[in-house]
Amino acid sequence: MRILVVYYSQTGNTKKMAEIVAQAAKSKETNVDLKEVGEVKAKDLLDYDGIIIGSPTYYGGMAWQIKQLIDESVELHGDLQGKIGGAFSSSANIGGGNETTILNILQTMLIHGMIVQGTSSGDHYGPVAIDSPDDRAAKQCKQLGQRVASLVRQLKKR
Amino acid sequence: MRILVVYYSQTGNTKKMAEIVAQAAKSKETNVDLKEVGEVKAKDLLDYDGIIIGSPTYYGGMAWQIKQLIDESVELHGDLQGKIGGAFSSSANIGGGNETTILNILQTMLIHGMIVQGTSSGDHYGPVAIDSPDDRAAKQCKQLGQRVASLVRQLKKR
Amino acid sequence: MRILVVYYSQTGNTKKMAEIVAQAAKSKETNVDLKEVGEVKAKDLLDYDGIIIGSPTYYGGMAWQIKQLIDESVELHGDLQGKIGGAFSSSANIGGGNETTILNILQTMLIHGMIVQGTSSGDHYGPVAIDSPDDRAAKQCKQLGQRVASLVRQLKKR
Amino acid sequence: MRILVVYYSQTGNTKKMAEIVAQAAKSKETNVDLKEVGEVKAKDLLDYDGIIIGSPTYYGGMAWQIKQLIDESVELHGDLQGKIGGAFSSSANIGGGNETTILNILQTMLIHGMIVQGTSSGDHYGPVAIDSPDDRAAKQCKQLGQRVASLVRQLKKR
Numbered sequence: 001m002r003i004l005v006v007y008y009s010q011t012g013n014t015k016k017m018a019e020i021v022a023q024a025a026k027s028k029e030t031n032v033d034l035k036e037v038g039e040v041k042a043k044d045l046l047d048y049d050g051i052i053i054g055s056p057t058y059y060g061g062m063a064w065q066i067k068q069l070i071d072e073s074v075e076l077h078g079d080l081q082g083k084i085g086g087a088f089s090s091s092a093n094i095g096g097g098n099e100t101t102i103l104n105i106l107q108t109m110l111i112h113g114m115i116v117q118g119t120s121s122g123d124h125y126g127p128v129a130i131d132s133p134d135d136r137a138a139k140q141c142k143q144l145g146q147r148v149a150s151l152v153r154q155l156k157k158r
Numbered sequence: 159m160r161i162l163v164v165y166y167s168q169t170g171n172t173k174k175m176a177e178i179v180a181q182a183a184k185s186k187e188t189n190v191d192l193k194e195v196g197e198v199k200a201k202d203l204l205d206y207d208g209i210i211i212g213s214p215t216y217y218g219g220m221a222w223q224i225k226q227l228i229d230e231s232v233e234l235h236g237d238l239q240g241k242i243g244g245a246f247s248s249s250a251n252i253g254g255g256n257e258t259t260i261l262n263i264l265q266t267m268l269i270h271g272m273i274v275q276g277t278s279s280g281d282h283y284g285p286v287a288i289d290s291p292d293d294r295a296a297k298q299c300k301q302l303g304q305r306v307a308s309l310v311r312q313l314k315k316r
Numbered sequence: 317m318r319i320l321v322v323y324y325s326q327t328g329n330t331k332k333m334a335e336i337v338a339q340a341a342k343s344k345e346t347n348v349d350l351k352e353v354g355e356v357k358a359k360d361l362l363d364y365d366g367i368i369i370g371s372p373t374y375y376g377g378m379a380w381q382i383k384q385l386i387d388e389s390v391e392l393h394g395d396l397q398g399k400i401g402g403a404f405s406s407s408a409n410i411g412g413g414n415e416t417t418i419l420n421i422l423q424t425m426l427i428h429g430m431i432v433q434g435t436s437s438g439d440h441y442g443p444v445a446i447d448s449p450d451d452r453a454a455k456q457c458k459q460l461g462q463r464v465a466s467l468v469r470q471l472k473k474r
Numbered sequence: 475m476r477i478l479v480v481y482y483s484q485t486g487n488t489k490k491m492a493e494i495v496a497q498a499a500k501s502k503e504t505n506v507d508l509k510e511v512g513e514v515k516a517k518d519l520l521d522y523d524g525i526i527i528g529s530p531t532y533y534g535g536m537a538w539q540i541k542q543l544i545d546e547s548v549e550l551h552g553d554l555q556g557k558i559g560g561a562f563s564s565s566a567n568i569g570g571g572n573e574t575t576i577l578n579i580l581q582t583m584l585i586h587g588m589i590v591q592g593t594s595s596g597d598h599y600g601p602v603a604i605d606s607p608d609d610r611a612a613k614q615c616k617q618l619g620q621r622v623a624s625l626v627r628q629l630k631k632r
Contacts, residue, residue, distance in 0.1 A: 393594055394594045394595065396594070397593070397594050398591075419577075419581070423577070423599070425592070426580075426590070426591070426593075426598055426599055427592055427594065427598040427599075428592070429591065429593050429595075429598075430591065430592065431589060431590070431591045431625070432584070432589070432590060432591075433556075433584070433587065433588065433589045434583070434584025434585055434586070434587055434588065435555075435584075435587050436552045436554070436555050436585065436586055436587035437552065437587075440584055440585040440587075441581070441584055441585075470628075470629055471628055471629065
């Protein structure tokens with residue numbers, strides 16, 4: 001079972017989150033690839049059972065580089081149906097558009113027919129870091145990686 | 159395996175959608191209860207593997223009667239984690255707040271730690287009817303019922 | 317020129333925010349009423365040039381008591397067109413649904429044809445307090461009150 | 475007083491909407507520029523009192539080309555505060571992510587401190603066309619152009 005963590009990061013904050021998420025998603029049954037968005041082509045998404053996307057909060061939404069990948073994924077529209085998704089974001093401040101950024105990403109996944117899960121404890125839609133991820137944010141990132149991996153195992157096991 | 163379809167309806171349009179969704183969610187392995195929101199107490203939600211909520215589009219969100227049920231579900235916060243969710247809405251017009259209504263409902267589910275899935279064909283977040291459900295909307299409702307039932311079977315089978 | 321600050325508060329956190337917002341919205345030219353949601357009837361909204369709504373973050377949306385007021389305002393649909401709006405929320409945690417709560421409220425205002433403004437500094441959509449409003453949140457509340465009052469003066473002056 | 479209508483269009487549907495919006499925004503007191511997104515640099519936004527953005531619905535959000543313009547506008551962050559905004563979208567189907575696309579755009583405007591208005595009649599957040607704009611959608615586009623122009627006149631008149 002394979003999971004992709006793909007991110008865009010300019011200051012390094014989102015990259016740090018991505019590393020924690022990826023580390024936590026690894027298990028006996030799950031291989032995880034961690035990639036910067038420039039290294040990923042739309043058709044690569046087909047190779048994974050779980051796809052987790054991270055972006056800085058730019059005007060309440062994902063960075064255009066991430067959106068470009070998603071727009072280009074229209075060439076495989078329908079083929080991601082049933083895959084598992086997740087999202088995270090780093091942000092300059094509380095109330096700064098971080099929730100809407102995560103929901104932007106999750107909405108693109110729903111439109112692909114993907115499956116997403118929230119959490120009843122902590123950052124409900126997905127992990128938010130204010131600047132560099134502190135202990136609180138790191139814990140949320142770890143939970144996201146584990147949650148997606150767990151769902152991948154449940155749904156993709158034969 | 160048990161699925162609940164709970165709705166609020168004043169004109170009957172959302173009720174019609176609920177009936178189609180409920181019918182489609184029924185299968186050999188899934189029992190479905192169809193209930194008006196006034197018949198459901200928060201603790202009843204614990205009895206189901208899948209929960210599908212329908213509401214008219216009222217100012218871009220769910221009817222307060224549905225929100226009351228959700229607010230009261232805080233008494234069992236954490237205990238719905240891992241259940242499957244879905245949402246649908248009837249609306250007076252295109253661009254009339256129907257997508258935001260469905261997303262409002264899905265967001266409450268994510269906050270409960272529930273699992274939701276979109277669709278790559280048709281009404282991506284969940285079925286929308288403009289006034290009474292026409293053939294297009296009925297087809298979307300049918301797909302939602304089947305999709306949730308399928309996910310319940312995949313995840314809850316032992 | 318008249319401004320209404322209406323809120324629901326169970327723990328007192330949203331009430332504290334409301335008091336700061338209301339105080340800041342007062343000026344030579346603007347009278348401000350501060351009311352708990354139970355004291356306001358839908359038709360009262362007609363009396364104001366600016367309407368600011370505050371709610372705790374309950375499952376990523378406004379409390380049902382606030383939504384009930386908004387649902388009942390359908391009786392005067394169309395008559396709030398051109399009024400100025402704003403929103404704020406208190407929340408248990410970062411990434412806990414506070415932005416979506418504020419946007420839920422702003423969306424109901426847009427559907428009424430109202431005018432809303434964000435801010436380029438701080439809590440962009442509207443003030444968020446994590447638990448009781450600290451200095452950061454209080455400053456955001458003050459800015460919201462001033463911003464709405466300023467827009468009311470610009471638009472309603474004759 | 476100057477208004478910019480900027481759009482991205484691949485099939486021509488969003489372009490048609492843009493033309494109707496631009497035509498309707500013109501008046502004795504308002505000059506309107508209609509531009510494809512590739513013709514606009516972030517700093518050009520400073521020259522306008524009103525900015526209206528149109529995008530196809532791509533995975534429930536704006537095209538990455540539009541997002542790139544917005545991300546690059548961070549160089550003038552704070553300087554768009556108080557300008558008037560609006561948004562519209564063309565979409566392949568009802569419930570296909572068109573409302574979330576418009577709200578994505580409006581959210582970026584709120585984060586710039588801009589002022590946006592909905593409408594109580596029709597497409598509340600902004601005009602939605604299903605495929606090529608029909609009479610219904612054209613009427614909504616006309617209303618948006620007039621609404622933004624009217625607000626520009628009210629707020630920018632000296």
